Amino acid sequence: MKAFLLFLLLFLASVAPTINAQTDPYPIFTSPYVFPNPASAGEEVDLVLLWNGCGGWEDPPTVQRSGSEVTVSLLYNSFCAVPTVSAEFFFSLGTFRGGDYEVIYQSQNVFGGWEPNAPEHIFFVVTPPASIPALSPLVLVLLALSTLVCGLARLTFCSSGLPMSVCAKISTSAAAAA
DSSP states (O other): OHHHHHHHHHHHHHHHHHHTTSBOSSOSEEEEEEESSSEETTOEEEEEEEEOSOOBOSSOOEEEEETTEEEEEEEEBOOOSSOOOOEEEEEEEEEOOSEEEEEEEEEEETTTTOBOOOOEEEEEEEEOOOOOOOOOHHHHHHHHHHHHHHHHHHHHHHTTTOOHHHHHHHHHHHHHHO
């Protein structure tokens, strides 16, 4: 029994200095992804993280944007032997203009002096708004003039003595063609 305790003590002593130099093997948030992806310009974009049911965090993650790069940092407290029910958490990243973006998610367990976990890189696309072609003022004037000329021609044509049944047929066939 004494030999076992001595072995256990030596084993723990040899492992103890390396524990603080490692990253948390069971981070409370995993499997990050961006929702929606692709997103539309001006639409709210979220970072979705799967929570393993252990631990908690006091402050929401910090979000820093620089150009097309978004850095998300989360500090959490966790000491968990058996994870419980998992759930998805949505953290807002904000709205974006059209383009390609990269989220760098960095987390760290501050309980026990763990090193920061390896950063995870998530890429997403924001589609720009669809452009609606505008008509130039000249085209609008020409369209208005052509409508006026066609209307006057019809009035002149139907008031020139043609029977109303012919004008009605012209109107019906023109409406059916449109």
